[in-house]
Amino acid sequence: MTNVIRSAPPAARRSPRQRLLARLWRHRGLYLMLLPGLLWFALFRYWPLWNAQIAFKDFQPVQGVLHSPWVGLEHFQAFFSSFYFSQLMTNTLVISFAKLLIGLPPAIILALAIHESSRRGLARVTQTVTYLPHFLSWVIVFGILLAMLSPGSGLLNKGLVAAGGDPVSFLTDPGAFRAVVIFSDIWKETGWSAILFLAALIGISPSLYEAAEVDGATRWQRIRHISLPGMLDVIVLVTLLRLGHILDAGFYQIYVLYSLPVYSVADVIDTWVYRQGIQNFQFSLATAVGLFKGLIGLLMIVIANRVARRFAGQGLY
Amino acid sequence: MTRVRRQNDRAFDRTVNAFLIAVLLATLTPLVYVVSVSLTPLGQTTSLLPRAVSFNAYEELLRQPALIRALGNSVFLTLSGVLISMILTVCTAYPLSRPDLPGRKFLTGVILFTFLFSAGLIPLYLVIRDLHLLNTYWALLLHGAVSVYNLLVMKNFFQNLPESLEEAAKIDGASDLQVLWHIVLPLSKPILLTIGLFYAVTQWNSFFEPVLYLSDARMMPLPVVLRDILTGLNSAEYIESAATTTAPPDGLKMAAVVLTTIPMLLVYPWIQRYFTSGTLSGGVKG
Numbered sequence: 001m002t003n004v005i006r007s008a009p010p011a012a013r014r015s016p017r018q019r020l021l022a023r024l025w026r027h028r029g030l031y032l033m034l035l036p037g038l039l040w041f042a043l044f045r046y047w048p049l050w051n052a053q054i055a056f057k058d059f060q061p062v063q064g065v066l067h068s069p070w071v072g073l074e075h076f077q078a079f080f081s082s083f084y085f086s087q088l089m090t091n092t093l094v095i096s097f098a099k100l101l102i103g104l105p106p107a108i109i110l111a112l113a114i115h116e117s118s119r120r121g122l123a124r125v126t127q128t129v130t131y132l133p134h135f136l137s138w139v140i141v142f143g144i145l146l147a148m149l150s151p152g153s154g155l156l157n158k159g160l161v162a163a164g165g166d167p168v169s170f171l172t173d174p175g176a177f178r179a180v181v182i183f184s185d186i187w188k189e190t191g192w193s194a195i196l197f198l199a200a201l202i203g204i205s206p207s208l209y210e211a212a213e214v215d216g217a218t219r220w221q222r223i224r225h226i227s228l229p230g231m232l233d234v235i236v237l238v239t240l241l242r243l244g245h246i247l248d249a250g251f252y253q254i255y256v257l258y259s260l261p262v263y264s265v266a267d268v269i270d271t272w273v274y275r276q277g278i279q280n281f282q283f284s285l286a287t288a289v290g291l292f293k294g295l296i297g298l299l300m301i302v303i304a305n306r307v308a309r310r311f312a313g314q315g316l317y
Numbered sequence: 318m319t320r321v322r323r324q325n326d327r328a329f330d331r332t333v334n335a336f337l338i339a340v341l342l343a344t345l346t347p348l349v350y351v352v353s354v355s356l357t358p359l360g361q362t363t364s365l366l367p368r369a370v371s372f373n374a375y376e377e378l379l380r381q382p383a384l385i386r387a388l389g390n391s392v393f394l395t396l397s398g399v400l401i402s403m404i405l406t407v408c409t410a411y412p413l414s415r416p417d418l419p420g421r422k423f424l425t426g427v428i429l430f431t432f433l434f435s436a437g438l439i440p441l442y443l444v445i446r447d448l449h450l451l452n453t454y455w456a457l458l459l460h461g462a463v464s465v466y467n468l469l470v471m472k473n474f475f476q477n478l479p480e481s482l483e484e485a486a487k488i489d490g491a492s493d494l495q496v497l498w499h500i501v502l503p504l505s506k507p508i509l510l511t512i513g514l515f516y517a518v519t520q521w522n523s524f525f526e527p528v529l530y531l532s533d534a535r536m537m538p539l540p541v542v543l544r545d546i547l548t549g550l551n552s553a554e555y556i557e558s559a560a561t562t563t564a565p566p567d568g569l570k571m572a573a574v575v576l577t578t579i580p581m582l583l584v585y586p587w588i589q590r591y592f593t594s595g596t597l598s599g600g601v602k603g
Contacts, residue, residue, distance in 0.1 A: 023419050029493035030412035034424070037409030040463055043448070045431040048440035055436075065443065110340060116333050126337045128589060132342050135581055139521030139540040141545050143574035144347045147354050153363055155350050187344065218322060219329040252525055256544065270438070277439040278529065290383055290437020298434045 037314040055288035061144045067118025068284075073290035084272070092268040100242050106190045108235065111197035112227060116219065127198070138256045141188055145171065145180065145257070177262040184257075185250060196238060197231050204230040233313070240308050242300035247293050269293050331593045344399035355571035359564055374564035374572035384542060384573075391521060391538040394457055398520035399513050402462050406512065410468050411497050425472075432465035438529075445530060456530035457523070457538075464519075467512045474508045475501060514584060521580065539577050 005064045014022070050065070055075060057068040072121070079085055110130065117123040133141070148155050157167040170176045204226065212222050225256040251270035258266040269289060277286030346365070354363045357519050358371035378384055412418055441460065450456040478501060486496050502509065524540035531537060547570055562569070 020419065023417075027412075027418055027493075028414075030415060033408045033493065033497070034412045037405050037463065038404055041428060041431060042460070044444060044460060044462070045435075045442065047444045048436050049434075051440035051443045052436035054440070054443075059346070109336075113333050113336050113340075116329075117337055119332050119334055119337075121335060121358055122337050122341075126341050129341055132582075132585060133344065135518050135522075135585065137524060137540050138338055139522075139524045139544045139547070140574055140578055143543065143570060144351050146547060147351045147567075147571055147574075148347050150567075153354070155365065156344075187347070191344070213462065216322070219326050255525055273438055274529075278442065283439055283443070287437065287439045290439055294435050301433055 031262065052287060052291050054284050055291045057284060059287075060283040061283075071284075075285045076292065078285065079289050079292070084267075087264065088267060088269050088272050091265060092247055092249045094182055094248045095254075095266075095268060097177060098178065099185050099250070100239070100246075102182055103186050103190065104193070104235075104242075106186060107193035108197055108231065111194040111201060111231070112223060114194065114198060115201040115227065116223070125190065127194070131195065132191070133188040134192035136188065138252045141184055141253075142256045145184055149180065161174055171257065172259055172261040174262050174265045177258070177266050181250070181254060181257065181266070185253065193238070196234055200231045200234040201227060236311055237308055237314070240304040244304040245297065246300060247296055329545070351391075351571045351574055355568055355575050357565065359562075363382060363567070371564070371568075374568040375576070377499055377562060377569060378572050378576060383522055384539075384576075386535065387537055387539045387542040388576075390536060391540075394454060394538055395517050395520045397454075398458050398462075399516045401458050402464075402467075402516040402520075403513055405463050406468050406471055407497070407509075408462065408503070410471040411501065412493075414472045416476075428468065442529065446488050451530055452532050452536070454536070457520075457526055460526060460530070461519070464516070467515060471505075471512060472509060474505060478504055510587070514587065517584070518581070543573050543577050546570055 054068060056070060056072060057065075058071045059065065059068045114123045114127050145156070149157065151157055151167040151169045156170075161167055168176055170180050208226050209222055209246055212226060217225070247269055249268040249270070251268070254266055254268055254271055255274070258271065270293075273286045273290050273293075276282040276289070305315045323445060350365055353365060353367045355374050356367045356370045356372070357363045358369050358373065409428070413421055415421065445451060445456045445460060450459070482500055482504075483496050486500050491499070522540060523538070524544055526540055527536075527541050564572070
């Protein structure tokens with residue numbers, strides 16, 4: 001200390017601390033600019049993390065987050081040992097995996113078809129039209145599904161009846177509801193998912209295709225030996241990213257589509273958290289389940305990132 | 318090239334094009350049918366293409382003050398939401414894109430963490446409640462004002478702008494805000510428009526958060542009203558009694574779907590034009 005005071009350094013040779021302060025001061029405009037955004041993250045992203053402690057408390061609105069009594073892991077135990085735990089996990093995982101396994105191949109095939117088509121106009125129109133539904137609200141898609149699926153006037157049911165079958169109430173039939181969720185997701189998102197694969201295809205060097213053509217490869221062979229390997233990294237990355245979000249089965253979609261008759265096959269973690277927390281005022285229990293989901297999500301995404309770094313040569317974030 | 322191969326290639330080509338047409342039809346059929354139902358006159362059965370056309374359902378809907386009010390609410394929420402989101406996103410992304418800003422890595426990490434881990438719905442709801450934002454539009458404008466994904470895409474875009482321009486301005490004595498306003502933003506129009514549209518679409522489409530945070534039915538935006546019309550819930554509030562109705566109930570529902578979709582279709586060509594795979598893919602990295 002005395003040393004520093006005795007030999008006050010010239011401006012050019014200041015102590016590291018002074019240099020840092022000078023750098024901070026020089027950037028004061030940028031820090032000022034950051035302030036509103038950081039305040040937003042503090043209020044709307046980090047304050048909730050602080051509030052998450054009510055997962056370990058018996059939250060009483062009057063006492064507030066801080067003064068509610070601690071109860072340890074009581075809510076977690078109540079959730080894991082309850083009868084709805086296995087149902088929620090099953091529904092969440094079945095819907096999520098089905099969306100991934102049934103939804104990804106069409107996106108890959110669509111990208112390949114758009115890339116291979118000799119009619120550029122058709123390819124462009126298909127691309128534009130298929131990613132339009134991505135921008136529609138799930139409420140709008142709900143309306144479209146009513147038009148297609150309602151037992152009386154739905155187009156699909158008219159077809160079923162015309163073919164000699166019986167109409168099906170797809171949206172309220174537990175046997176059909178998951179299929180509605182999965183296929184409406186495919187209708188809405190396939191075009192959008194195809195964009196990433198298409199970008200990978202466009203990135204493949206044309207000389208590879210030319211060389212293959214010279215060697216006498218058929219179109220199928222070119223897809224198998226050039227296009228698919230060229231997309232592999234992106235396919236791996238997208239799959240891993242989806243696996244990282246495996247407990248997000250699509251809250252908005254299910255929230256707007258489901259109803260009491262199909263809860264047994266449609267209720268997922270997020271919809272349950274909403275009903276328990278907001279509608280039944282079980283704030284602590286719902287937070288515990290939300291926290292459980294958040295932690296699994298974090299774990300999955302970290303693992304996925306590791307795997308991506310190893311197999312695709314680049315991380316997810 | 319052998320003849321067999323050429324024939325195979327031609328068959329392949331036909332298969333590919335037939336597949337694209339099938340996909341196109343599968344995507345468009347539901348949309349066409351919705352429009353058709355909305356135009357089908359009272360008392361007629363619906364079909365994929367309407368046999369007769371009536372605009373009664375649209376007239377009926379546009380006469381409902383509740384629906385017009387919801388449309389106004391949605392427009393207001395979308396415009397102010399985009400404004401707030403863009404200011405916050407740009408003002409956070411730009412400083413974090415400066416390579417020489419002390420603490421840049423740490424702050425980016427702090428922000429990225431919220432992308433990877435969330436405590437869920439209830440803790441955020443309590444924040445909105447404790448800030449006394451329940452039943453105000455501030456709740457809808459602020460709860461998700463910044464998307465970390467959009468923020469990182471924008472930060473990457475700023476990072477890839479040529480450094481020399483900004484340095485020249487700095488030497489001329491311009492402040493950080495001046496550099497951002499006069500040099501960086503004019504160069505970033507495509508990305509600003511794309512991300513602005515993404516925020517607009519999110520706000521326009523949102524139906525769960527209004528239900529969660531608002532209680533006053535008069536404040537609800539269009540998608541919430543659309544959902545109520547579709548489920549028949551509170552629909553008496555939006556559509557007068559069936560006795561005065563000149564359009565079939567299904568027609569009214571589908572006309573409401575079409576009316577909610579139209580603004581989306583109007584901005585879609587712009588999304589299309591400025592949307593390039595390069596601007597958005599790979600945005601999370603770096």
